Amino acid sequence: MPIRIHVERVSKFFALHKDRPRSFQDAVLALFRSKKHREDESFWALRYINFTVESGEMLGIIGSNGSGKSTLFKLLSRIINPSSGKVTVSGRVSALLELGAGFQPELSGRENIFLYGSVLGISREEMNARLPEIISFAELERFIDVPVKFYSSGMYVRLAFAVAINVQAEILLIDEVLAVGDRAFQDKCLDRIASLHHQGVTILLISHDLDSIRRLCSRVIWLNKGEVRMDGPANQVVNEYLAFVYATEEAKALNKKAVNQSQDSAAGLLAEADDAELPVDAGLVDSHHATKRWGSREAEITDVVLLDEQGNERLTVTTGEPLTIVIRYQAHQTIENPVFGVLIVRNDGILMSGSNTSMAHYQLDTISGAGEVHYHIAKLPLLEGRFSITAAIHNQDETKVYDYHQSSYPFSVHLGDVRERYGMLYMTDAHWSHCGSDVHAQ
């Protein structure tokens, strides 16, 4: 596949020159002013970015606000130049940065289509050929000769989207514009984007709507503070990104809490490591219950991990999919009839579920040495959120606790393909049916 976009060691540096004269008047006055206070603030919007995009790829770009996504798009569409490095783009670019930015309110929709086309460097003949399709896509047949100042905002946006998407671009940059128009039009836009993708158009998509990103893109780049944090398959990158977002939020909450109640030493320790620079899986600690551990330690829990269907360790798991909670232990002596238990607590302190081997009538006779106990969940019923696992080993009648790890093992759940999002639980194996005289549900 030919390469459409090549970004080599690109940096963009913004000087926040507060003191730069904005007028000749300032410039003259600055001659007489002392130059002591001229400290220029600056920041790196992007730093040493490297990536290539092949023809026909559909690439998602995610990252928190201020991570440099929009700056990247401005570089790709040549609105600004990089401070260093090189951006090579081959092919006609159509950028949906801000819909209808170039529209003239006094001119009719038709005239604006030609004007907008010419802004993108497209000849009048070519636009003429596309005109019917644009008008029908925008559903504006009746209003196309009305000045756009009389358009409703929905009509305006539909027209802008229709023009930008119908100009036969080889590269399409879409920046957070999918949330426009009504639901039907949104779906139509998404369909069109998908069909353009099938026609081989290279598409770059910025969105905070991670579900759309996951659905549309095969590859995702995650930008963090102007650097490429991760570049890979969509699901993997989105998962890591979500885990990071949760971790950062939690660490922030923890930090706040530590300031509020400074006696909490565990939180205090974590707070030092905070300030949003935490590595992806270091900060996944529940904020509501401080982790506590007690027990006589004849047998110890050495670790608790979550495994997905394929047996991979996960910190982020998916609603409705199989999950195995593994408790690893080390028994220092032979213990008769131990009971292993887990509790799942949401980060706001709500106990979601609890189970132990005794309740499940799973009898363990004796344990000694190292081993693992597995708790299998066929379809995870938790909806999106952050949770933590409490794991314990105790004796049969709960009079003796060998080891108890309270809220020590955090994890997040995201929805994946599940469409339900209300409440806390996903009703696995639930279904709908209909009884009536003349309607037949499919």
Place this chain on the structure above:
Amino acid sequence: MLSSLRELYQYRGLLANLVIRDLKVRYKGSVLGFVWSLLNPLLLMLVFTTVFTVMVPNLAVPKYPVFVLSALLPWNFFSSSVASSITSIVGNSHLVKKVYFPREVLPISVVISSFVNLMLAFPVLILFIVFSHIPLTINLLYLPIIMLAQVAFTIGIALIVSALNVFFRDTGIIMEVVLQAWFFMTPVVYPLEMLPEWRLLWGIMVPVRRITYILNPMASIIASYRSVLYGNSYGAAPLAPAPDFLARTVVTSLLVLVVGYWFFRRQNHRFGEEL
């Protein structure tokens, strides 16, 4: 430079659209729009004619209305182009910040639409010439060359001021004064022949007329227009401008265009973040 010119050519459709948009907005919804745009130079002509033939009659220029209008129309083309090109980049920041296209299209389109205005006003000038019994001569064939020189010069200046205004937002205020001064320094309402050849200033003999020609390309351009349309202030019929004079004027104008374009291209990559 060559590739950016090729790009400019590729965007000629945008240039045309911007010119059309500009004219449409200017003449919005009325035949009167065109009349209004003529009214300004005609009224000014009336004012200057009153001042210099009735109130201060010692100028003694024959057929003063044609004399002044043949210079006033080209001057108006220049000054209105420059004045409106100043805000052409800043005023279209919504476009400049969102879409890539060669930014020079914006000031150039302003100049071209002003030029269309000039062309629309020219028939009226020709009417005045005919009514004043000034012969229409073969020298009118020089007009395209003179006009091209003026368009080149005007685009050069427009490119510079439009880019400057991005960085210094009081460019417009300063240019207002500059254009006013420029108007009086240019022989529009008075004949160049009125300027003294030499003048003693602070003990130095200054060649005023020569300096006006050398430092002020507009003086040469205006003089060329007047020469082929009107003649000279001693009542001579329209005559061809001296070849070396015309050549110098054309070369100077092209030089200003090249310098303006060079300056603009040097600065334009910063527009996206300065606006």
